[in-house]
Amino acid sequence: MYKFDFAPVFASFGHLLDGAAVTMELSCGAMLIGLVISILCAAAKTSRIAPLVWIVNVYVEVIRNTPFLIQIFFIYFGLPAAGISFNPNTAALVALTVNVGAYGTEIIRAGIESIQRGQIEAGIALGLKPVQIFRYVILKPALRTVYPALTSQFIFLMLTSSVVSVISATDLAAAGNDVQSETFASFEVYLVVTAMYLVMSSVLSVFFSAIQRMAFRYPLSR
Amino acid sequence: MIRPFGWNEFELILFAVRWTIVLTVMAFVGGGIGGLVVALLRTSDNRVARAVMIVFIRIFQGTPLLMQLFLAYFGMTIFGFNVNPLVAAMIALTAHASAYLGEIWRGCIEAVPSGQGEAATALGLRYFNRMRYVVLPQAARIAVPSTVGFLVQLLKETSLASIIGFVELTRQAQIIDSVTFRPFLVFSIVAAIYFAMCWPLSLAARRLERKFAHATAR
Numbered sequence: 001m002y003k004f005d006f007a008p009v010f011a012s013f014g015h016l017l018d019g020a021a022v023t024m025e026l027s028c029g030a031m032l033i034g035l036v037i038s039i040l041c042a043a044a045k046t047s048r049i050a051p052l053v054w055i056v057n058v059y060v061e062v063i064r065n066t067p068f069l070i071q072i073f074f075i076y077f078g079l080p081a082a083g084i085s086f087n088p089n090t091a092a093l094v095a096l097t098v099n100v101g102a103y104g105t106e107i108i109r110a111g112i113e114s115i116q117r118g119q120i121e122a123g124i125a126l127g128l129k130p131v132q133i134f135r136y137v138i139l140k141p142a143l144r145t146v147y148p149a150l151t152s153q154f155i156f157l158m159l160t161s162s163v164v165s166v167i168s169a170t171d172l173a174a175a176g177n178d179v180q181s182e183t184f185a186s187f188e189v190y191l192v193v194t195a196m197y198l199v200m201s202s203v204l205s206v207f208f209s210a211i212q213r214m215a216f217r218y219p220l221s222r
Numbered sequence: 223m224i225r226p227f228g229w230n231e232f233e234l235i236l237f238a239v240r241w242t243i244v245l246t247v248m249a250f251v252g253g254g255i256g257g258l259v260v261a262l263l264r265t266s267d268n269r270v271a272r273a274v275m276i277v278f279i280r281i282f283q284g285t286p287l288l289m290q291l292f293l294a295y296f297g298m299t300i301f302g303f304n305v306n307p308l309v310a311a312m313i314a315l316t317a318h319a320s321a322y323l324g325e326i327w328r329g330c331i332e333a334v335p336s337g338q339g340e341a342a343t344a345l346g347l348r349y350f351n352r353m354r355y356v357v358l359p360q361a362a363r364i365a366v367p368s369t370v371g372f373l374v375q376l377l378k379e380t381s382l383a384s385i386i387g388f389v390e391l392t393r394q395a396q397i398i399d400s401v402t403f404r405p406f407l408v409f410s411i412v413a414a415i416y417f418a419m420c421w422p423l424s425l426a427a428r429r430l431e432r433k434f435a436h437a438t439a440r
Contacts, residue, residue: 065420
């Protein structure tokens with residue numbers, strides 16, 4: 001009968017915590033930059049300027065229909081052949097950002113499309129400039145509508161980021177690999193690492209719904 | 223020695239697609255059966271069953287698939303089985319798909335107006351027949367678009383099986399890349415192959431969704 005031994009895993013717990021910090025940094029960084037990309041792309045997609053719409057469509061469809069693992073291999077191993085090279089953590093950040101940008105574009109676009117035409121017409125009638133209409137009449141209510149989808153996308157991104165461990169980035173999963181190769185307690189290490197991911201995603205989920213209750217308390221439609 | 227990237231190498235990559243498809247189909251079928259059980263228990267009247275399913279879904283949706291694969295892979299040795307990447311990948315992907323499909327289908331079952339189930343009860347149908355003839359057929363129609371959407375996600379996620387050493391499309395690409403040193407070319411081709419499989423499914427999912435939204439619009 002196999003005897004579980006968690007002692008060596010907890011001896012290296014500090015290393016795992018460092019990895020968890022990198023995971024959070026990568027996820028937050030990718031989400032923030034990805035959100036900017038998403039908003040720009042969603043605006044481009046609703047602009048009806050044909051070449052812009054086309055470029056954004058290609059970007060979104062290509063990213064959403066290929067595995068993240070292939071995307072990160074392409075960025076980390078493929079791009080250096082074309083003269084663009086990154087260190088592992090930067091490549092991880094780039095890959096995660098490009099990835100979440102595409103998913104975010106679709107979410108934000110759905111949010112924008114949920115704004116009724118009459119709202120925009122009311123904005124025009126009130127004499128708002130196009131930029132103001134986009135910001136106050138379209139973007140803000142749209143963000144409120146898509147907030148739940150964005151937050152679950154963020155949690156999904158955080159879980160997906162474990163894949164960057166394959167290009168020797170220094171995230172939580174990679175820290176798990178380090179500890180595993182030192183202690184050979186494979187199952188125990190990954191059980192602890194999995195539990196740490198579970199704690200992170202649960203805490204994030206509670207945190208996001210608390211924010212939702214505080215920030216978007218007023219009625220959605222009246 | 224560096225091998226040139228020729229027709230042979232391309233064929234090797236292309237034929238590895240069959241393992242990606244095998245993994246996807248097996249995980250989808252296994253996950254479909256598991257997902258149905260999860261969805262039914264999650265919507266049942268039994269509080270304990272509901273709670274267990276909530277925990278099950280929480281765990282599998284709240285942890286990375288990569289860790290689930292590692293645990294299945296290393297867990298097999300602990301329970302005295304020979305390490306087999308295919309079996310480990312199957313176990314992890316099936317459990318993963320069960321949780322996701324279970325949660326998707328729970329929503330679909332709950333979307334069927336409760337009057338339907340009540341009417342079936344009033345007609346004297348017990349749980350099995352009520353589900354079999356009244357609730358599930360209606361839920362199934364609602365479920366089609368999101369299920370196809372999940373199939374795309376599952377197909378992409380089978381690429382992670384390469385990390386525990388199972389030779390499917392992604393792993394074959396890595397092998398070819400390591401002898402030809404043409405990463406840009408190799409990973410572009412592989413991305414194109416995945417795209418060729420996923421995109422039609424994505425389009426179908428979107429079309430079905432639009433059709434359904436149109437059919438249920440009031």
